[in-house]
Amino acid sequence: MRVLIAGGGIGGLTAALALLKHGIDVDVYEQASELKEVGAGVQLAANGSRVLYALGIGEELKTLSCEAQGKEIRHWQTGETWKLFDLGPVSIERYGAPYFTVYRPDLLEVLARALRRAKPDALHLGARCRGFVRDDDSVTLQLENGASLQGDALIGADGVHSRIRQSLFGADLAEFTGVIAWRGIVPMARLPAHMARRVGSNWVGPGGHVVHYPLRAGRLMNFVGALERADWRVESWSARGTQEELAADFRGWHADIQAFIRAIDTPYRWALVVRPPLERWSVGRVTLLGDAAHSMLPFLAQGAVMAIEDGYVLARCLASDEAETALRRYEAARRERTRRTVEGSAANIHRFHNRALADPEEGRRFIDREWASQRIAERYEWLFRYDATTVEI
Numbered sequence: 001m002r003v004l005i006a007g008g009g010i011g012g013l014t015a016a017l018a019l020l021k022h023g024i025d026v027d028v029y030e031q032a033s034e035l036k037e038v039g040a041g042v043q044l045a046a047n048g049s050r051v052l053y054a055l056g057i058g059e060e061l062k063t064l065s066c067e068a069q070g071k072e073i074r075h076w077q078t079g080e081t082w083k084l085f086d087l088g089p090v091s092i093e094r095y096g097a098p099y100f101t102v103y104r105p106d107l108l109e110v111l112a113r114a115l116r117r118a119k120p121d122a123l124h125l126g127a128r129c130r131g132f133v134r135d136d137d138s139v140t141l142q143l144e145n146g147a148s149l150q151g152d153a154l155i156g157a158d159g160v161h162s163r164i165r166q167s168l169f170g171a172d173l174a175e176f177t178g179v180i181a182w183r184g185i186v187p188m189a190r191l192p193a194h195m196a197r198r199v200g201s202n203w204v205g206p207g208g209h210v211v212h213y214p215l216r217a218g219r220l221m222n223f224v225g226a227l228e229r230a231d232w233r234v235e236s237w238s239a240r241g242t243q244e245e246l247a248a249d250f251r252g253w254h255a256d257i258q259a260f261i262r263a264i265d266t267p268y269r270w271a272l273v274v275r276p277p278l279e280r281w282s283v284g285r286v287t288l289l290g291d292a293a294h295s296m297l298p299f300l301a302q303g304a305v306m307a308i309e310d311g312y313v314l315a316r317c318l319a320s321d322e323a324e325t326a327l328r329r330y331e332a333a334r335r336e337r338t339r340r341t342v343e344g345s346a347a348n349i350h351r352f353h354n355r356a357l358a359d360p361e362e363g364r365r366f367i368d369r370e371w372a373s374q375r376i377a378e379r380y381e382w383l384f385r386y387d388a389t390t391v392e393i
């Protein structure tokens, strides 16, 4: 069997590695002329890192990432702190795998290196996919440069604006949430000493929240600030804003947030968009994975992890059936879990941004209730315990 993958992001490269591990030939067509991720962080919970260990790259990634000791909730104005959960050795004890926070270019580099080790010419850069044609026995991927490639199955791993999804199911029904996400990276040394901790923090407030966590063995700190703001609608990793604008959006927040913002040279902004779940992902020999199939708000930090899980489950299905049946089984195995994750991410908007937080006393009661240990367990245990390498398919 030969599988073609459109898109060499986190999902596409993981799927390619998993396919090769299962003895299936694969080629990845990526539009970028060099492999580079945006300079931002990504959190990889145990359900994602477990897959990367199964693919043999866990230790390599560990040396480049950071294992935060835990996560905490903080009040946007007073800075009061509540425990969200312990990580570090606790993640390994409870879930059998670590919780990594990784600089995206590092993750992509590790995935690409492993792919080249497994098949040196698997990754085709500067290869922008235009569409495909299908027949009963094969699928042909068409590139913008006029080339056509034939395979037994085609996987659209081409992200949130997926061409393959649009070719399968028509125009996108994207809807702006009214929330934008600011992001930036700073060297840890630029932050006040008391902020340079190996902990992930989630500051919750009225109309916005800020998440920060350490990367690269604690040498960098990642910042994401989400804010309800209706005047910016571009869903893009590369749209820049200014430090002044970012500071104005978080005026009145705790001094630590102000200090963080002053340390960010170039902030970027992303309009948060939701798409209704697709009725189906696969048609014949063509399917989708990752953001192409189920983009989600980043409020459970699980979008990339779902793409990683998809890739592994897909490879297991293709290793045990002919293409069309395998793709149907893959979709059946993944639909309910990813739907729940999309919904859980959206539900967190009203938890992370809530008017009750405007008043410190009312805010305290709100946080005590929403982050009570039982409610935390209900929201996260089912995510972290899932094992894509053994789940029934």
Ligand SMILES: Cc1cc2nc3c(=O)[nH]c(=O)nc-3n(C[C@H](O)[C@H](O)[C@H](O)COP(=O)(O)OP(=O)(O)OC[C@H]3O[C@@H](n4cnc5c(N)ncnc54)[C@H](O)[C@@H]3O)c2cc1C
Residues within 6 Å of the ligand: 006, 007, 008, 009, 010, 011, 012, 029, 030, 031, 032, 041, 042, 043, 044, 127, 128, 129, 130, 157, 158, 159, 160, 161, 162, 163, 181, 183, 224, 270, 289, 290, 291, 292, 298, 301, 302, 303, 304, 305, 306, 307
């Ligand atoms: C602010 C923010 C923070 C986030 N934080 C987290 C987090 O902490 N943890 C987490 O798990 N997730 C997080 N996510 C979600 C995560 O970034 C995505 O879910 C993940 O990147 C999806 O991976 P993917 O491979 O499906 O798509 P992408 O990463 O978008 O990769 C798609 C690839 O396809 C290529 N491509 C696109 N079109 C074509 C074409 N026509 N031809 C060829 N190639 C093409 C692109 O160049 C790209 O390389 C966050 C998202 C945002 C916006």
